Amino acid sequence: MKTQREGGGRAVVRGAISKSGLSKPLVLTGQVVYTDSGLSRGYIIATDPEAGKPVKIELVQDGTQAYMRSTSFGTLPDGKEWMGIDYSLGDELDTSVPANGDVMGELALLEMVTGGVEKVGTEKVRGVPTTRYRGRVSVAENAKRLREMGGEETAALVEQEGTPLQVEAWIDAKGLIRRMRIVQSRPEEEGEGMITTDMTIDFTDFGLEPEIEVPDSSEVFDTTSLVQEQIDG
Numbered sequence: 001m002k003t004q005r006e007g008g009g010r011a012v013v014r015g016a017i018s019k020s021g022l023s024k025p026l027v028l029t030g031q032v033v034y035t036d037s038g039l040s041r042g043y044i045i046a047t048d049p050e051a052g053k054p055v056k057i058e059l060v061q062d063g064t065q066a067y068m069r070s071t072s073f074g075t076l077p078d079g080k081e082w083m084g085i086d087y088s089l090g091d092e093l094d095t096s097v098p099a100n101g102d103v104m105g106e107l108a109l110l111e112m113v114t115g116g117v118e119k120v121g122t123e124k125v126r127g128v129p130t131t132r133y134r135g136r137v138s139v140a141e142n143a144k145r146l147r148e149m150g151g152e153e154t155a156a157l158v159e160q161e162g163t164p165l166q167v168e169a170w171i172d173a174k175g176l177i178r179r180m181r182i183v184q185s186r187p188e189e190e191g192e193g194m195i196t197t198d199m200t201i202d203f204t205d206f207g208l209e210p211e212i213e214v215p216d217s218s219e220v221f222d223t224t225s226l227v228q229e230q231i232d233g
Contacts, residue, residue: 008035010205013044020193028199030059033210038063041212060214067215080221123170125178126202130170137165160187178203 011032016025032042040061047054060067060082067082076083120132139159146155163185170179180203185196 008208008210009203012202015199017197019195039212062214076221081219082215084220084222086224125170128172128178130172130178132170134168139164
């Protein structure tokens, strides 16, 4: 895919998560700078519709290792600044939202579209003329993707009651993806309701080579083992 071959860049993320029990969706906004080697840094602001107070979370992604920092986390053990988790530990991790900054992973969704791609029309994205396309990623392909990302239980739920991913792409005259929209619904892991995620990502500054510093291990409280213990019961 040409956009993936352009190296690093910047992504602007916005979206909403709707689920049973919420009178309004959880709104997400943020920005990420990324490289083509799986390294990214940025932030996500989540606005809780019930509390009404926005929460900002700083994010660093290095392959499957993710680091998060926020005043909403309170005081971490031993004065650590960052929480860390390895997403490769598998099972029961919610990998449905690209909040960890895995921009290249979301771009790869386009290669999984099945049943053909529909041309919707032409639009400008941030002043750049583009052609808008629409397609679907089947339940089976989405479940396979989730398993490869370590979400075994989520994949099983998607197979049982999930719906195909709706994927849209706005592509410019050079073949670069300027915008992506991903909509998916899946059952809640607890309860009988559905969770619907609607995310839009704008891509800019192609070829950017950001200098991204990964938090030093002395600053990180690693939660991987704690999460694994919860998974193992």
